[in-house]
Amino acid sequence: MTEQRNPVVGISGLAESRPTLKDEAVSIVRRALMSGDMQPGKIYSANALASQLGVSNSPVREAMMALSEKGLLEVVRNRGFRVVEMSPDDQREVYDLRLLIEVTAVGRVADRGVSTEDGQRLAAMVDATLAAARPDNMIDYLERDQEFHLSMVQLLGNTRMTKIIENLRDQSRVSGSYHLAERGLLVASAAEHGPILAALLSGDRNLVESLMTEHLSYSLP
Template sequence: MAMDMRESGALSLVSGPSLREQARTVIRGQIITGQMQADQLYSVPRLATELGVSATPVREALLDLAREGLLEPVRNRGFRVVALSSNELKDIYAIRTMLEVPSIAEIARAGLAPAQLKQLRALAEVTKRAADAGNLIEFLESDRKFHVELIATLGNKPLADLVETLRDRVRLHGFKSGKSREYIAHSAAEHFQLLDLLAKRNEAGAVALMQKHMERSRHVWSEGRET
């Protein structure tokens, strides 16, 4: 399915049975890159016009994102991006650290099956291609999928779902750092490094890298809030 998810590209969607999913992906991308602001209202007709589709899949996508906690409905007016304070961001990163770092340690101890490694390396490749192209929205979407699928190898779906939700919540700040190309290039490269360490069951190395990976992310999203 063709859809332009570049930060400043056209937003038109192609026809098909998954317009709702495509709209949700594009709108989520606008939220996490800061293109949709918390101090503005967004109506279904306005977004439908921008996306070049009917109102129904857009309304469904907005309701999905509201259920995920990224948007809040404003009666008879539209939707607003949920605001996230600096303290809330700090708290969410603390929770993510408590969840994701020990999970990486557990994955390293248990090891990954060859099929799991193959799938994760394929996701890392997608993330790298997006980073190389400077496609921020596609990078953030594939980065999210990589980390959620990595945690999912533990077989704990509630944990994977919680990690996914928290990652989306962090990105309510909007990514506005002028160093986005540098950040996504580093992050994409670290995905491969992390998989190499996990393949060797190097628990200490994998934990240290994951901590560094998350700390860099925390600083970038904090910068986005402060600018």
């Protein structure tokens, strides 16, 4: 059976001398998944991607295996890796889990309180995300958005919870976060970070959980 060689638009080569080549490959492939450069349902060859990136096959294959373990790719025997297609039911399941874990985590942060230094750091992220909210700047926008949300959760100091939330967020995004741009919702979504942060800093758990619940609805089909 012939190998699938769908090129991935928007990714560039890696330097072979970097010490964490697998991690770099994970980061690049993940960004391609989140931005829609690697499309749901399509099969991609690790060898072809390695050639496109200008590196050996092994770290790229290891990276794609790691992403398959996170539910973002599926191994297709003798062909490569298929980008997971999230059905509406799949997206609803991920959304429900995020309500249970991510919204609750942010509510707990509100209960604990946020230091002035952390509040200023989060405020800078709010501004950076809003500034990045342009359709021609999706990768930067998605990274700034992810940084803000995970930084709130990280204030609990629970590494396992943060990793679970990060993976759930990635699963919801691989289903088509780029549709936010197509629907003209990037700025509206980014603008909600300000009120979320204000509620967090005021220690109003009920309000921040309500705002987060509404905010996460952008991930629904």
